[in-house]
Amino acid sequence: MDLTLAALLMLGFLLVALALGLWIGLALLVTGAAAIAFLTPAPVGVMAATAIWGDSNDWTLTALPMFLWMGEILYRTRVSDGLFRGLAPWLGGIPGRLLHVNVFGCAMFSAVCGSSTATCATVSRIALPELRKRGYPEPITIGSLAGAGTLGILFPPSIIMIVYAVAADVSILHLFIAGILPGLLVTALFSTYILGYGLARGDAIPRETGVTWRQRLRGLRDLAPCLVLIVGVIAGMFSGVATATEVGALGVLGALIIAALMGTLNWRTFIESAYSAVAVTCMIGLILQGSSVLSASMAFTGIPKALAQWVATMQLNPYVLIGALCVVYLILGTALEGVGMILLTTSIALPMVVAAGFDPLWFGIFIVIMTELSTLSPPVGFNLFVLQLMTGRDQLYVTRATIPFFLLLVVAVAILAVFPEIVTWLPKKVMAR
Amino acid sequence: MMRKALDALYAASGAAAVAFLILIAALTIAQMLGRLIGKPVPSADDFAGFCMAGAVFLGMTYTLRSGGHIRVLTLLTRVAPAPRRALEILCAAASVLIVGTVTWYATAMMLDTRAFGEYTLGVVPMKKWVPMTFMVTGLVVFLIALVDELVRLLRGRKPLYVAREEEAATSIGSTAE
Numbered sequence: 001m002d003l004t005l006a007a008l009l010m011l012g013f014l015l016v017a018l019a020l021g022l023w024i025g026l027a028l029l030v031t032g033a034a035a036i037a038f039l040t041p042a043p044v045g046v047m048a049a050t051a052i053w054g055d056s057n058d059w060t061l062t063a064l065p066m067f068l069w070m071g072e073i074l075y076r077t078r079v080s081d082g083l084f085r086g087l088a089p090w091l092g093g094i095p096g097r098l099l100h101v102n103v104f105g106c107a108m109f110s111a112v113c114g115s116s117t118a119t120c121a122t123v124s125r126i127a128l129p130e131l132r133k134r135g136y137p138e139p140i141t142i143g144s145l146a147g148a149g150t151l152g153i154l155f156p157p158s159i160i161m162i163v164y165a166v167a168a169d170v171s172i173l174h175l176f177i178a179g180i181l182p183g184l185l186v187t188a189l190f191s192t193y194i195l196g197y198g199l200a201r202g203d204a205i206p207r208e209t210g211v212t213w214r215q216r217l218r219g220l221r222d223l224a225p226c227l228v229l230i231v232g233v234i235a236g237m238f239s240g241v242a243t244a245t246e247v248g249a250l251g252v253l254g255a256l257i258i259a260a261l262m263g264t265l266n267w268r269t270f271i272e273s274a275y276s277a278v279a280v281t282c283m284i285g286l287i288l289q290g291s292s293v294l295s296a297s298m299a300f301t302g303i304p305k306a307l308a309q310w311v312a313t314m315q316l317n318p319y320v321l322i323g324a325l326c327v328v329y330l331i332l333g334t335a336l337e338g339v340g341m342i343l344l345t346t347s348i349a350l351p352m353v354v355a356a357g358f359d360p361l362w363f364g365i366f367i368v369i370m371t372e373l374s375t376l377s378p379p380v381g382f383n384l385f386v387l388q389l390m391t392g393r394d395q396l397y398v399t400r401a402t403i404p405f406f407l408l409l410v411v412a413v414a415i416l417a418v419f420p421e422i423v424t425w426l427p428k429k430v431m432a433r
Numbered sequence: 434m435m436r437k438a439l440d441a442l443y444a445a446s447g448a449a450a451v452a453f454l455i456l457i458a459a460l461t462i463a464q465m466l467g468r469l470i471g472k473p474v475p476s477a478d479d480f481a482g483f484c485m486a487g488a489v490f491l492g493m494t495y496t497l498r499s500g501g502h503i504r505v506l507t508l509l510t511r512v513a514p515a516p517r518r519a520l521e522i523l524c525a526a527a528s529v530l531i532v533g534t535v536t537w538y539a540t541a542m543m544l545d546t547r548a549f550g551e552y553t554l555g556v557v558p559m560k561k562w563v564p565m566t567f568m569v570t571g572l573v574v575f576l577i578a579l580v581d582e583l584v585r586l587l588r589g590r591k592p593l594y595v596a597r598e599e600e601a602a603t604s605i606g607s608t609a610e
């Protein structure tokens with residue numbers, strides 16, 4: 001059969017299966033199996049079982065449950081309370097005032113947590129009531145929390161990065177390290193916007209009473225648990241000896257110690273956090289299994305290679321290609337969540353992106369930011385949902401409040417496309433050692 | 434009686450998955466300490482991989498019943514109750530079919546591996562079929578749970594995962610993003 005027709009039929013079949021409400025993992029699995037059955041002479045059942053088992057007992061995957069568990073333990077502590085109390089005395093004096101706490105609080109928490117939704121929920125839970133009490137304008141409060149919450153998957157650790165690293169076969173740690181400078185770039189863009197807002201609309205932002213250095217130093221003490229964990233995670237990543245899983249396991253241990261010191265650790269929270277970590281691991285696991293079968297079918301049919309060659313013959317400007325992919329991911333992101341989006345597209349898109357001269361690590365960061373945008377896209381964006389629940393506002397209100405930060409993320413993608421070194425420089429330095 | 438036995442089976446499977454999660458953490462830390470004192474844990478990577486498979490396959494059922502497996506709800510939540518029920522039955526039946534087929538071939542693979550007597554290539558050679566039992570056990574329990582949900586649907590009741598999905602629409606749960 002003609003490959004173009006086959007690819008379109010597969011895509012159609014998959015979209016129907018997804019729209020009807022089949023679990024994403026099973027939809028990917030059955031699409032892959034159908035492609036193997038109709039397009040190749042290979043025995044479907046044996047191939048599917050081999051692909052599923054081969055991709056499931058891989059030890060590199062163990063980083064996933066470790067970082068998930070670490071996040072689940074921290075979510076049940078009061079680390080975030082300390083974040084607000086600790087950052088407020090330092091940031092209250094600059095234009096934009098405590099709105100910066102949203103951005104820096106999320107940036108700090110995202111350095112110990114691998115999920116955007118958890119970052120957004122954790123920081124919002126504490127910052128939102130405080131800012132409301134002081135009378136901060138609601139739209140920018142909501143927008144900055146939803147937007148900065150997405151940093152959760154850009155700063156390491158990052159669950160989405162682990163999923164991409166496994167799918168694209170790149171090092172988890174190198175991808176983690178590649179996320180640091182882009183994360184700082186996005187943080188800078190967000191706080192510059194808030195700074196500008198503060199300068200232009202300074203009268204809308206409530207004044208802070210004078211802050212003493214004593215209060216600032218006391219603030220550092222509140223930040224200590226988070227800072228210690230961040231230093232630990234970063235030291236582990238750059239040490240060159242620890243694997244991603246080992247950094248994650250140390251993170252679990254560190255999170256447990258912090259929970260114990262804060263008095264939130266008991267048998268119930270321990271078991272609850274473990275079950276939650278298992279649930280998300282298995283959710284991703286089922287999608288991974290489906291995508292193993294789909295990727296195997298892709299390799300057999302040769303569709304990604306043909307697609308890459310076709311794109312190559314068009315002699316596209318690489319920026320046009322990235323722009324086109326941006327549009328595709330923005331559309332996909334309105335219906336699918338990140339894990340499904342990444343596992344569905346990586347085996348297809350990566351060959352053509354690499355053929356256009358981009359680094360697999362760069363594409364990983366690109367896809368992470370696309371996932372961040374999907375958490376801000378209605379109707380199923382998770383970060384929008386978090387703030388809808390927390391503020392009681394409807395989706396339209398929350399989405400509108402988030403638009404500036406959505407656009408700033410798009411700007412970040414454009415900057416990274418023009419200066420890909422922002423992504424690749426740091427991991428290259430580490431690899432060169 | 435039947436109900437109790439099924440629930441106990443699901444609970445045992447979930448508890449085993451949590452045990453594997455804790456084992457991964459313990460094994461990883463032991464491996465680090467071992468390297469530090471110059472006595473590495475042999476074949477730790479193989480063991481970790483098997484624990485991963487154990488956690489993923491045995492936790493599948495807990496995840497199903499807590500509404501953790503994700504799907505696109507855009508259409509389902511926008512149609513009337515009657516077509517919704519038809520779609521749900523279609524999805525559950527298709528899932529039983531897909532998971533049933535995978536379980537069949539996974540079991541066949543395990544039995545073949547046992548018959549050939551294959552070993553892993555690590556420092557500590559292990560029989561390859563043994564960890565495959567985690568996959569087969571997890572899949573069988575998952576299949577039973579899916580049939581259970583299909584039966585619930587056919588009897589005109591709401592599957593557990595639908596109830597959990599509806600709860601999730603009013604609270605913040607765990608996601609990967």
